[in-house]
Amino acid sequence: xxxxxxxxxxxxxxxxxxxxxxxxxxxxxxxxxxxxxxxxxxxxxxxxxxxxxxxxxxxxxxxxxxxxxxxxxxxxxxxxxxxxxxxxxxxxxxxxxxxxxxxxxxxxxxxxxxxxxxxxxxxxxxxxxxxxxxxxxxxxxxxxxxxxxxxxxxxxxxxxxxxxxxxxxxxxxxxxxxxxxxxxxxxxxxxxxxxxxxxxxxxxxxxxxxxxxxxxxxxxxxxxxxxxxxxxxxxxxxxxxxxxxxxxxxxxxxxxxxxxx
Numbered sequence: 001x002x003x004x005x006x007x008x009x010x011x012x013x014x015x016x017x018x019x020x021x022x023x024x025x026x027x028x029x030x031x032x033x034x035x036x037x038x039x040x041x042x043x044x045x046x047x048x049x050x051x052x053x054x055x056x057x058x059x060x061x062x063x064x065x066x067x068x069x070x071x072x073x074x075x076x077x078x079x080x081x082x083x084x085x086x087x088x089x090x091x092x093x094x095x096x097x098x099x100x101x102x103x104x105x106x107x108x109x110x111x112x113x114x115x116x117x118x119x120x121x122x123x124x125x126x127x128x129x130x131x132x133x134x135x136x137x138x139x140x141x142x143x144x145x146x147x148x149x150x151x152x153x154x155x156x157x158x159x160x161x162x163x164x165x166x167x168x169x170x171x172x173x174x175x176x177x178x179x180x181x182x183x184x185x186x187x188x189x190x191x192x193x194x195x196x197x198x199x200x201x202x203x204x205x206x207x208x209x210x211x212x213x214x215x216x217x218x219x220x221x222x223x224x225x226x227x228x229x230x231x232x233x234x235x236x237x238x239x240x241x242x243x244x245x246x247x248x249x250x251x252x253x254x255x256x257x258x259x260x261x
């Protein structure tokens with residue numbers, strides 16, 4: 001089970017200060033308390049957290065939701081994460097899929113150094129220090145899973161709204177692969193705008209949203225996903241194997257109808 005809103009507010013309000021960023025524009029601090037370590041921006045937004053007793057375990061619900069992508073299509077052997085943040089996905093995937101090739105893209109060099117020191121970034125992960133839009137525009141490689149978790153503080157990165165970026169993303173996802181995107185849209189109209197753009201390139205889309213959280217997670221594929229009934233029939237086994245709260249999270253998946261051709 002991931003951390004609830006109540007536990008989130010209790011745990012991540014105060015703790016032992018481990019590091020304070022020297023950056024003026026994008027300042028952050030790293031704290032530790034009760035077996036958790038977290039990174040908090042100067043606006044008090046908690047950007048990343050790790051359970052020190054289970055570093056592989058994804059603490060936040062949106063992280064667990066995005067990681068459901070690994071069982072919604074073909075099991076990926078190559079994975080791209082755009083927006084490494086606190087390396088939650090890298091720790092989980094290195095632990096659960098040790099043979100997979102992991103590539104992470106992160107723009108902030110100071111943040112990367114902090115994650116390497118304080119958040120157990122696996123050495124096997126290939127890290128590219130550049131912007132996500134530059135990487136997808138220039139890279140020639142395709143991946144079985146592409147994860148997009150791009151935020152500037154609590155605001156989504158502007159490239160998410162760029163049709164060129166969405167088109168480039170499609171080129172990075174193998175035909176059998178899955179794209180998953182973490183969103184925090186301004187409103188329903190903004191979400192619809194993003195969906196309409198994505199559906200030009202991916203005919204199959206699944207939406208995850210819990211009313212108690214702001215995040216909306218999209219799963220996108222050119223081929224059909226594993227059906228919701230099939231996932232629910234396996235939910236306990238999936239929970240035992242992956243450590244993700246499938247019995248809860250699957251309740252909040254909505255499979256969108258395939259668009260008419």
